[in-house]
Every structure is written in structure tokens, then in C-alpha cells.
Amino acid sequence: MKPLPTKVAASVLVLMLIAPHLALAHAFLDHAEPRVGAKVAKAPQEVRIWFTQELEPAFSNIRVFDSEGKQVDKKDSHLDPKDKSVLIVSLPSSPAGTYKVAWRVVSVDTHRTEGDFKFAVQP
Template sequence: MRGRRLGGALAALTLVGGLAGTVLVAAPASAHDYVVSTTPKTGSTADAAVPKVEVTFDDVVLDPQHDGSTTVLQVTDAAGKHFETSCPTVSGRDISVPTALGAAGAYTVTWRIVSADGHPVSGTFGFAYRPPSGTTSAAGQAAAPCGGSTAKAGAAADSASGSSSVSPGVVIGIVGVVVLLAAVVVVLLTRRARRSLDA
């Protein structure tokens, strides 16, 4: 009987340990920044000038070098030409870049940031441009005007994320949950053992 109870306790504690491991793995992943809004809106059609493209995230965007070098925000047409006119800027939860669009058509925005948890996050979205008749169209550029590239910024972002880790507060919280669950398991097993003895 005692061996059976010990086996049950070990199984329960193993379950608690597995749950804790799952939480530890999921915690940093779930902390990645995600897009909450874009200007222009994703999938929309802009029928007026678009002086800038902006992406807003749910949490702050990190700028470890304080120069935007770990952030990418590029605006390209179907031919791959660039229509951002400068480097992106980071301000809290927002990244933006000035633009001068070309002819009417589809445009793709490619972004990459260092998330608040220190990890690189990237994505794309598209919008259509239908300017009024007579609007001046920019010629676009074959290369990104910022002088960097997605790969270069990505390498910088990866370097910045290399030293990141789960915050102490998260670790303490997870440990607390594990201890609490273990205590509950011990109490339940103790009660069950007492009932068996009384019977």
C-alpha cells in the first residue's frame, strides 16, 4: 500500500514538473510583440498621398543601438523597388518610415523589430495605392535608402537577443506556481493516506 502511494506521489510530481517545463518554454514565446495596427491599414486602398508608413505593436519596440539599426521597415512595389525615403524611426510601440509612393498598384511593407522580450520578430502586410489623377509618382529606388538590409538588421537583432533571458519576475512567478502545485499534491496524497488508514 505504501509503495502504491509513493508511486502515485512520484507520478503526480512528475506531472507538475512537466507542466512547469511547458510554462517555462511557453513564457518567452508568448511575450513576443505583435502588430495591433498599421498605417495604411492592412489590405486597404489608399486614395490619397501616403507620407509615411507606420506599424504599432502591443508592447515597446527595443532599439539597443539607439539608432534604429535593428529595425527594418521597407515599402516596395511589385517590381521590388523601394519607396521609403529614409531609415525607420522607433518611438515606444511605434515604428515608422517616410515614403514617397510611385504609380498606382500594390505595395508590400516588410518589417522586422526587436521585441520587448529581446527576440527578433518580423512580418509583412500589403495595401493598394490609387492616387488621384495628376498626382506626382516617385521613381523608387533599387536598393533600400537606409543603407542597411533586412539581413544586416536581422543579424543585429539576433545579436541583441542573444543576451536576453526570461525576466526574474517571470521565473519567480513560475517557481511559485510549481511550489503551490506540489504542496497541493502532497496535501491530497496525505488526506488519501489517512482515509485509507482510518478505513
């Protein structure tokens, strides 16, 4: 039996989180680069997440952890100046392995949401 694909698992989680507030607009992950659950050949220079709503920069960030739980991003999480619904964090050149991306954001409607996903850099 194949394990549940990460993307499906992430979608189920998001659905559970938004279920009580379906009628309201909150900021949720729309898509990301690297993509949720992606296996990439080359280590990315940054993680970029597109949200469903514009964000409050002071209360929004992305953190990236290696498989041992050590934070590896450059702690420079910031909004894309051309698109306030896009959050970016830089990465040093990362070795092969699995990385967890954790995001916590406050949207312009002042609602807080958070979530995480994984991607892998192939050896």
C-alpha cells in the same frame, strides 16, 4: 468565389507564427496606417505600425517595396519618440499601385519577429 481578404490571410499567418509561443509576449503588428490590405485614394507620406510591445530601435525596421520589388521608402525607419511601440518610415510621393510593407523587429524582451502586408494606392 472571392479571394481570401488580405487581412484574414495576414491574421492566419500571424497566428501560425505566434502559435508556439502563445504564452510569451513578443512584438507583433497590432495595427498599421495605411491599414493592412487597405486601398487608399491618396499616396501616404509614411507607413506607421503599432506593435504589441515596445521595440529595440537598433534592430527594428520597416521597408516598403513597389510591385516590382524595388525598395521605395526613404530608409529612415525610426521609432515614434512618444511611443516606443510605434515604428515609422517615410515615403516619397508614390504612384498608384500595390505596395508591400515588410517589418522586422526586436522587442524589448529581445525576441525577433517579422511579417509583411500589402496596401494599394488607387489610380
